[in-house]
Amino acid sequence: MTMKKIAVIYKSKYGFTEKYARWIAEELNASLLEADKTKPAALHEYDVIVYGGGLYAGGVNGISFITKNFSSISSKAIFLFTVGAADVTDQKNIDAIRNALFRVLTPEMREKIKIYHLRGGMDYANMNFIHRTMMGMMMKMLRKKPESDMSSEEKAMIETYGQKVDFTDHSTIIPLLQDIKAITESH
Ligand SMILES: Cc1cc2nc3c(=O)[nH]c(=O)nc-3n(C[C@H](O)[C@H](O)[C@H](O)COP(=O)(O)O)c2cc1C
Numbered sequence: 001m002t003m004k005k006i007a008v009i010y011k012s013k014y015g016f017t018e019k020y021a022r023w024i025a026e027e028l029n030a031s032l033l034e035a036d037k038t039k040p041a042a043l044h045e046y047d048v049i050v051y052g053g054g055l056y057a058g059g060v061n062g063i064s065f066i067t068k069n070f071s072s073i074s075s076k077a078i079f080l081f082t083v084g085a086a087d088v089t090d091q092k093n094i095d096a097i098r099n100a101l102f103r104v105l106t107p108e109m110r111e112k113i114k115i116y117h118l119r120g121g122m123d124y125a126n127m128n129f130i131h132r133t134m135m136g137m138m139m140k141m142l143r144k145k146p147e148s149d150m151s152s153e154e155k156a157m158i159e160t161y162g163q164k165v166d167f168t169d170h171s172t173i174i175p176l177l178q179d180i181k182a183i184t185e186s187h
Helices: 016-028 040-045 064-068 091-102 107-112 129-144 152-160 170-184
Strands: 006-011 031-034 048-056 077-084 113-119 121-123 164-166
Touching: 006 016, 016 031, 016 048, 016 077, 016 170, 048 064, 048 170, 077 091, 077 170, 091 113, 107 113, 113 170, 129 152
Parallel strands: 006 031, 006 048, 048 077, 077 113
Antiparallel strands: 121 164
16 A cells, blocks of 8 residues: 555635644644645645635635646545635535535536535634725624524624634544545555
């Protein structure tokens, strides 16, 4: 049996995705690579590619790293994880993330890439001006909604607005780890 080499690549704005990428790399003895500092050619030596990015207005941060370089990595096993503030135990949220993602993935990519959804958090104190403004606009719209029409998540967003919330949970990476181990530990 030959050892399969794994690369965990991530793009993280406020550290939530990075935390998950670190946990995953540690559990798998994988190389941890920051997308912005990684040249596509450096992926040659790996058999398994894991990419993680935060969700921003529905899109996966840095997903072009995978889509632009797809032809050179399509022979490898590819896993993708998204990290967002939304509750990913709620199927409605998963459907929304997948619908947005499927608009940027070709049918071949959709078939090839295994996708997972993890929950990050919000850190208003660290937020840059643009993100702060976007969140402020979203809050303004949300507050116009009658409370009876609000989901529990929307209510929670209003309650935690301006604060720090962290939903990162090590146990939620288990399904991803198991699926990767199933291909790297097979003979
Ligand atoms: C402007 C803005 C837009 C966001 N849009 C989404 C979104 O569409 N869906 C979601 O689940 N989370 C959204 N989030 C929350 C981030 O995905 C969350 O903070 C995540 O943990 C960020 O990971 P990172 O720090 O690794 O970049 C948004 C956050 C900001 C600041």
